[in-house]
Amino acid sequence: MSAYTDEDWYSDLVKEYAPPAFQTFPTEEQIAYWRGRVPEMLMRWWIEEGWGSLNSGKYWVCDPGQLRPVIEEIFADDPDYHPDDLIPFGYNALGVINVAMGQGRSMKIDLGFGIVTWRGPQAEYPQSEFVGVYYSGIATGAHRLEAKDENGVEIFPWALEHLGPLEPYQIYGFVPAYSVTGNYPVKNLQKLSVVERLVTLAALSRPTLYDYVRPEGAQGGFGTLVPLRKVGPQP
Template sequence: MNNYQARLDSIVQDFGFPENGTARPDLGYYRGKVPEAMIDFWQQNGIGIVLDGYFQFCDPGHYDGILKLVFSGDPDIHAEQTHALGFGAFGTIIAWNEIHQDVIVDLVKGHVSCPALVSGKKYDPNLAVTSQLMLLDDPTLDEYDANAKKLFKPARSKLGKLGVGQIYGFKPILALGGNRALANLSIYEALPHMAILAQAHDLQLMDNTAFPPTALRAVGS
């Protein structure tokens, strides 16, 4: 058995099988571009929604355009080497970069996290990607109202469950003066709403090891 199969099994045991997804990504195309553990996960489980919509695994090719908007012209993180693995209920993208490993794009806050780029430390790719996927229930994938109360469960109760390719979003978006309130949330198709978020502000590469997290530089050209 490979050294990551137990981790793949635990992801499904903890979060459930992906549901309602379309056909899995082209495994041959992504072999060598993402860790073998990700290929095996797709092969065994496909893509789709887990945790009642808190996260969904996606076909990376469908979200290439969003990553081009985010990383076009960036000196370190190149869009063509960055592949979306899935996204949270409010549009935070979990991705894999062929050079710099884990990349997280928080489109609502305008923050990009790439620990290996910031620290210079890389890990076994299969263990790195499975470690990231074992945190899909992390509270950082939620959004919070003005009183610091989590919004995912109230949004699901009020607006209904998300379908494949959908996210919750603020209207108007926060970058354009929207308020962090349940009343301001709607369900959006992920691709067009992500595109709006990606272009609404200058994204910043963050050092999350600092307290508070520190912006290092702008992302993109």
Template sequence: MRDEAFQLFIEDVGEATFRTPVLDLSLEKYGKLLPGKLLEYWREEGWCGYADGLFWTVNPEDYDGLADLWLSGTPYEKVDRYHIVARSAFGNLYAWGERNHRTLTIACPTHALIGIDKELRTPAKDPDVAVQAFFASMDRQDFDMKDASKKYLFERALKKLGPLAPDEIYGFEPALVAGGKNRLENLRKVNLFAHLAILRELAAPTVPFARFDPGEL
């Protein structure tokens, strides 16, 4: 049975449109690394794509290489050991710290690490509550991107390029960091892992900055 926090997430984002069951082996592997509440969601919901692929919960093991690549050379590779637990249709990666149980967003399209420095270095009071807050506070617009005219891109990209597979994202070509423009006509459906690895080769991400302050958990 869903708790109130996850139900709030579903009410805003919608039911899953793609689902992969989580094997017991994965639950055992991450049982001592990630909060019990997150594993409970995995067990009940699976790893899923929501809102026609706008937001995905994922197997962290598949993303270990990308997490290491993007955090290498930044202060945060030593602050915590991060595991990617979710991602957006445009390649934003949501990384969970196994020691402090704080979330760092690796915004790959814009080469930014988004978080609150003080919070990232401070253990959450209750990891399970932190998981609930992560899901309950999200809405669809958090996962979308805007074009140069401040119009959201996802629905238009979905209509033009078609739905995403679990290993695909909508990527800008040329990349924004290489002078590309955030326009619908510059979006392509690309392999997630190859595209994000190439983006990291182009430039290092900026140090975290505060997008919002959710308060102490």
């Protein structure tokens, strides 16, 4: 059997999740701005399927420009990462953002728990940034959201039942924030604006950058997540 191509992966994504709910499409100006900065297969998704909600709101493919204020707040004055080089292309119902960095590199930003996870190019997809970063982020985010609260209650099903479906650029978030109380029971969940909420969390407490470190000689797997430093200006 021949190896999957980008076209095959794209077709799988369309078959499984298209069309998104709350579907909107980029303008010609937005297409012109992002063309060449994102893979053509992602641009094709934007043009053909648009931005919107996948799998009952578990994941949202979004306009990167909408989340720009969040990226600017997180990475202001960071010596290694500049907001202009970071493309937030989607987020899940709890506000965890997928960010592309180019050359197969990516980040996952979870401000609710103060974690930024850095990943280099995935060895299994050396020829395709679309598959290794964008398809992987979108398909995984839309398929699986297994986060539980401090009592073991699955967060997304509870929130969907008790708070109702999300509207565009809304997320479910804990009020007060986990970073303030150290607690996160589902009864504290509310619907919140994704931009306002995440900007507030980023300003409240700078997240910690983590990287995957694989023990010397180890084969397979991503390795162990190791904290590197706080994000933002350094001493």
